[in-house]
Amino acid sequence: MTRPNEPKDAYELILNAIDIGIYRPGDRLVESELAERFGVSRTPVREALQRLETQTMLTRDGRSLIVSSLDHNQMAELYEVRAELEGLAARLAAKHASVEEIKVLHAMIEEDRKYLNQPRELSIANRRFHRQIHLASRNRYLVQQLEMVHRSMALLAETSLAADGRGEMALAEHLAIVQAIEKGDAASAERRLKEHLSFAFETRLKADAGEIGAGDA
Template structure:
């Protein structure tokens, strides 16, 4: 993994907490690299919306409840459109990638042998692979770029870490509905299924933000 990816993961998993100050000096010590790749990584993380600049250094961005709601509303609009386009424009290799990614997602969810943290990290990676495959199948580079900008932000709130088994199964069922709609080239159904899937994720995050217990 690059230094950028390592720091991003550290933010997403909570090693670097919201509001925490990050400096090139401290990060270079943390990751045992020079300041040059750290400086580049921080600029990319600023572009991603994960950190914000100070007079000296950066701090990990915090998100309000309204920020989260707006982010998920935007995700739903972009990702549902992308799923609809994937249903209409996918090629055979795109469909194979989507099916493979969802098969991996299912296997990961069903594997209870891993420790909780490792299992959830694997679920997040498999989920990302699935959604990326759907975006690519849209055959629209602009959609992919816009979604990539938005999608990372909600994972600050580590939504999968709050899913119980029922929640994971519901997520898998949603994926299967999306896959079936794409297979059938049913654009409207794919859009509706992805829209509901994203809003369900929003509900998990907002529930936790308000101090609720784990879902499922």
């Protein structure tokens, strides 16, 4: 069932469910079940599924649709694009962010500490933090592109924040980014954000290597 503040459009409902992890990579999406879950008719659900398939968020498996997953090369390509776009967002935020926006970013970091032992909740909070930087860039076209990139991030099976100690490190990296933005140091803000994503990517690679090793043992 939907809540009062949740989107009512079938496309947005399904996309949001993928984004927050209700449906994970490899999960099969059934038209009738989605219609019942979200309280909408099957026609808009069917149209939403077709749209998500076109956007490669869903993959056809015989006659069924499943949530897509990213292979190693796709993940590397996604992080490369994300680093460039987010680095630019941080650079622009250092030039344009208001005092109020910077205060909000600091508050987010402190608030997110309560999620250090809750990787899924910390991941959701992490997206909110990054989106706040995107908005502070004052560039609507950049924000649109980053929304597409972050949508694809939902196709990664696990959050890198689930790794031991990664949450604490990520918040420290967030603080360094915000401090650079606060100082108006565009070059430092861009560098700090790119480093932050580099560490996240490295964590994912190590986790994947560990999973492969465990499977082969």
